[in-house]
Structure formats: structure tokens, C-alpha cells
Amino acid sequence: MPMYGDLGNKLVQHAKRTQNLTHLPPYQTELVRAVTREVRDLDKDVASLLEPFQGSFDPSADQATACTLLVNHLSMRRNKRCLLAYHRTRTDKLEELVWNGSDVLDLAGQQAGGVNGAAADSGAGSSLSPQEEDYFRQYGDLLSAYKGQWTDIDLTGSLEPPRDLFIDVRVLKDAGEIQTEYGAINLTKNSQFYVRQGDVERLIAQGYLQKLG
């Protein structure tokens, strides 16, 4: 028996699954659209139900209509909650990814490659909605601005105390020139360096460098 709210529930089940994943599964564009459409339809129903009353509806005089209105209202409210919770679960995840230093582009690549092939059906595009990509970018800007207040502390640095101050790294992707305390290093693919861990932690997390040994 398909009922109002069923689609919203599906969305929340997606959210539930998302909570236990490390990556972000594809955005459910179709489902979100269907739930919003349902709300719009319900709203139309309410408007046409109330129309004959010309703004002077008395619930106790017409219980059947009052009940139908209540059911419609509750269905809309339910859908709203499902939609908000779904998006909130995803933005929470996005914020987490920003703090971990992931890249939207990286993310898209990872999705298309399909960690276990599951995300392959999302097409070549990103698993984020355009709005989510905006959110991701702007949250990233906010975080950088916040971090900029402290030049001697890296807020997103690793919490693990390093065993060695310096490490050997190999460059997996060209990462350009970086500035360190000991001068500039030009990170070209396949080269190897002995560098201070703190200087390159971010680049390792982003997959530009690989730690050796």
C-alpha cells in the first residue's frame, strides 16, 4: 500500500546507510524530487479542500474534512523532516570530509572508480549535488579562514604524535612547489624526498605523496 511518507522513509533509510559509510554515496536526486513533489501535491489538496470555506473553516462542524486536513498536514511535516534529516546527514559527512582534508575532485574520482564498484552507476559525475559541492567549497573556505587565525598550529593536523620528525616520501602526483623551513621543494612525480612530516601531512592525506618505510 503506497502511502504518503513512504518515499520520505526511503530517503531516511539512505541516510541511515550513509551514517555507516566512510564515503558519501550518490545524492538521491530523483527521490528528493519525488518527496518535494509529494509535499506540493499535498499542499494543493489542502488548498482545494479549504477553498469552499472562504477562510472560515470550523473543524468541529466538519470532522471529516478536519481529519483529512490533519492527515495532509502531518504527511507534509513528515516529509519535511525526512528531507531535512537526509540533507543534514550528508552535510555532516561533508563537514567531516572537509576537516579530513578531502578534495571534492578527489571524491568524484574515487566515486567513479568505485571503491567496490557499488558507486559505478552514479555515472561519471560527482556523488554530490551541485548545492552540496557549493556547501563543501564554502565550508572549506570557512575552515581555512578559521585556521588562518593561528599560524603556528595546524588545526587539522594529525593527532598522532609522530615517531620521527623526518620521513621519506615518494611523490605520486605532481604537487608543485612547497615552502618549508628549509627552503622550497619541487614535488615532481616519482621523485623522493626526506622531509619534515608536519610539512607534508596534508599532501599524504590527499594522496599526492606516499610515506616510505
Place this chain on the structure above:
Amino acid sequence: MSYYDIDAILTDAEKIPCTFQVDIPDLGYLDNTPTQPLKAGTKVNLPLWLAEMLAIANTGDVEGKSFVSFDLPPAMGNDVVQALKADPRAVPLRDQSAHFYGLAIHMMELSEEQELAAALRKTFVTRASEVALHARKVGGVGQKGKGEEGSNLGVGGAGEEFLRGLDEWERKLFRKAHDGAKSGKEWMEGVKKH
């Protein structure tokens, strides 16, 4: 429980048996007959998010009756409760409802069933200590199961059947207890090394 709580939202989708108290022409679809009016006395299973409000909303007439009356869901039916009273650990709650306790809390808010409430409370307490026991076993004796990340419920061994029957709340409890024991152990090992 927050507005955004995914488990709370899923709990709200659990259905309970309701009986309509008034004729409602436009709601036939709730009884799977969209073209027919919904007659007073019709029994329909409604999700909590709908049933709860319909049950407490006043129709506005003098007797102050509600749109629907409701019964306890089968998950809280007499045979289940009797089984729980006999041995809470022997009942796979998950088969009754994936959100058994969440559902129970809602039902207890709607009705005054002192005896049922007491039985459920005892069920939780008894099962919680059993859950904690299993969780520590998995975390303590060097990872013999595949109980690493994600679902820790494929542990194998004696408790498997019991753990399979945990409802969502108990699963969370299990995971917390398990992760806690594991982190504790890891920390101790770290202390020894340095």
C-alpha cells in the same frame, strides 16, 4: 532525541493498529481503497507519525473523542510479553520490531500500562547486561571473529543467536560497549610500549 535523529525518524515509521472513529470520505486510500470512503470502525495499520497525532487530536465534538483509537502493536502483544517475562534473553526482539524500544517508549507515552512498562524495563536491564557481556568478549579475547568495523554482529560462537535478535538501540549499546573495551585495550597496550 533530536529532530534530525535518523533512528527516531525510522522509529516513527513503525506501524500500530488503529481504528477510525469517524467516517472520512477522502481517506479511503489509507485502507487501500482510494475510491471508497473510510468508514468509522475500519481498522488500519498507521505509522506512528500519523497515528500518534490522530489519536490525541480532539475532533472538536462534545464527547471529545479522537479520530482514531489504537491498540498495542503485535510486538507488544500478550504472547511476546509473556515470553519476555519468562526470559528476556530468549526473545529475538528484532523479529518483533527493529526499533522495539523506540516503539515501546512511544506506546508507553500514549497509554498507561504499568505492568507492561515494568516488564519492558526488566527486559532492557536484563538484556543490557547480556549485551555488555558479549561486547566485552569480542573486544577482549584477541579478535577471533570478524567483528571489526561496521556491523559487529557476525561474531560467531554462542552469542550469535542472541546478538542477531538485538533491536537498533541494543545494537548501538553493543557497538559502544565493544568499541569502549577495544579502545581501552589499545590504550593499555600503548602505555606498555612507551
